[in-house]
Amino acid sequence: MSQLTNPILPGFNPDPSILRVSEDYYIATSTFEWFPGVQIHHSKDLANWELLTRPLTRKSQLDMRGDPDSCGVWAPCLTHDGEKFWLVYTDVKRKDGSFKDAHNYIVWADKIEGPWSDPIYVNSSGFDPSLFHDDDGRKWFINMMWDHRTRPLKFAGIALQEFDAKAGKLVGPVKNIYKGTDLKLVEGPHLYKRNGWYYLLTAEGGTAYDHACTFARSRNIDGPYETHPDKHILTSKDAPLAALQRSGHGDLVETPEGKLYLVHLAGRPTTQERRCVLGRETAIQEAYWGEDDWLYVKDGPVPSLHVEVPGTRDEDKYWAEQRSTFENGLPIDFQWLRTPEPDRIFSTDSGKLTLFGRESIGSWFEQALVARRQQHFSYDAETVVDFSATDERTMAGLTAYYSRYNFFYLAVTAHSDGQRELLLMSSEISWPDGNLSFPAEPVQIPNEGKVKLALTIRGKALQFFYALEGKELQPIGPVLDASILSDECGGHQAHGSFTGAFVGVAANDLNGTASPAHFDYFIYRPVRDPSDRYEIDALS
Structure with a gap:
């Protein structure tokens, strides 16, 4: 144990x-x-x-x-x-x-x-x-x-x-x-x-x-x-100060040795607004049967942050950088939205991830967005995109995404005259209108060549970066509020948003020509942040 x-x-x-x-x-x-x-x-x-x-x-x-x-x-x-x-x-x-x-x-x-x-x-x-x-x-x-x-x-x-x-x-x-x-x-x-x-x-x-x-x-x-x-x-x-909040919706399991455990969902809020950016997660508690034939949670009913279990978690694996290439298809960490016809939105046949631009980011029908869960409060993400944007209706890039009403998107796109540019978009808390805001002026870039796109999240602070071929990463736009990528800001009334923050890549072609965008790799790098209350609790 x-x-x-x-x-x-x-x-x-x-x-x-x-x-x-x-x-x-x-x-x-x-x-x-x-x-x-x-x-x-x-x-x-x-x-x-x-x-x-x-x-x-x-x-x-x-x-x-x-x-x-x-x-x-x-x-x-x-x-x-x-x-x-x-x-x-x-x-x-x-x-x-x-x-x-x-x-x-x-x-x-x-x-x-x-x-x-x-x-x-x-x-x-x-x-x-x-x-x-x-x-x-x-x-x-x-x-x-x-x-x-x-x-x-x-x-x-x-x-x-x-x-x-x-x-x-x-x-x-x-x-x-x-x-x-x-x-x-x-x-x-x-x-x-x-x-x-x-x-x-x-x-x-x-x-x-x-x-x-x-x-x-x-x-x-x-x-x-x-x-x-x-x-x-x-x-x-x-217990408003407990580390695990929103705790409920559970199920029971018994070990071969007869020990009883309850798994349940929980959220770990951050910021003064108590926002659960990582969504609702799965936690575990030890339970037991009382002499009265009723079930009790050990040290409950408030869930414990620390629990005795049979195994020992491999913390190095939890903190390891995950570099995804696509020679063997889409890694299991990644998902896409809604459609059972993935061949229409992406391919890995070339050994790279190719997205075929479809509907707008946030569409409820068919959009080319492939992403993985945010599983740490602080992390880095990076990709390289090769995309020949033709006008302002074609775009491809890196997104931190919660829902159609709540995302950040740094995209390679083009002006109406065909000149390529980088555009930083945010829907922030736009429900019910779904209107975009633009936190920074577009940055003009050459019409050909790959572009490296990256972001860092440190708690609630989100910063985007870009680099042209042979250049170093440089920031684009202001520091943004990553905490809005949460159930509490998901665009619905109370008890209405149920998912969590994702990070990934997207491509959109509002002309309907399915223009392809090629991504060489995707890096997700967890970052230990000593100011994070949950890391402090874990080490205490």
């Missing part, structure tokens, strides 16, 4: 569903509008995690073109019934206003690496679905339900219905088994069975600073369910 500093999956990795099969642990997390859908990480010791696969890789499984920001894949549930892996997920098409259009699906595979099946459509009555395999062989589908008729709008409770795997459909009656507590917004259900009790773990309080894990139990699978005597087994809502 050794002490680990949370989170175990840093950066945008929310809504964890954990599973152990023999000696192997797996965590599935939400990916929202980023494709391929669902991240599955693997570990042998709960300390060291490696991104293993993203199972939703083709159009028949997932097509998110048109899904708004922070829609798409919500809260997957990964289980194993002794024979095969099962993955349940939601594709959300609308989330704002009175209605939510949320379609639930099930896929399965013999091996975690796949191939994963085409999906079975299950229902659209709510989201955050899970699948419970009872010890009598029956399978049960659980999801939250939304009631659009109420004022204020609310979540109606947790629905239970039997799933017939052979028939590939839900059967029998639907029953609302749990309506939650006075914290409201009950969602994220997971069912367990132990000592003749059915246990229901849910999330409540929304995804912001009142988030919590709520626990209940019943002797019958369909209830009635009695709420835990402490109500919430994990929450930071009453």
